[in-house]
Amino acid sequence: MGFKPCKGLNDVWMRRKGDLYEYIGVYVNNLCIVSNKPKEITELLTNTHKFKLKGTGPIKFHLGCDFFRDEDGTLCMAPKKYITKMIDSYVLMFGTKPKTTPPP
DSSP: OOOEEOSSOTTEEEEEETTEEEEEEEETTEEEEEOSSHHHHHHHHHHTSOOOOOSOSSOSEETTEEEEEOTTOOEEEEOHHHHHHHHHHHHHHHSSOOSSOOOO
């Protein structure tokens, strides 16, 4: 497909497409694709290379972080679900919420 590993992070694969770069971040069995046309990449992976992908589409959650766009449309990430889960675990173990908690 023309992707080459990044010299600094060999789990990040990249290729130049015109004036832009496309990236695929790989962690065990998780992929994060950054491209203007990610559907072309996912279709090639499923149809030609027989990958079984699930959860394709705009990124919402990946490796413990929630992804969302702010009011300007900037893509942001925050571990909201992880924090909520940790607070719930704390309550189960100690019977009360931690004294200071970040907003969920």
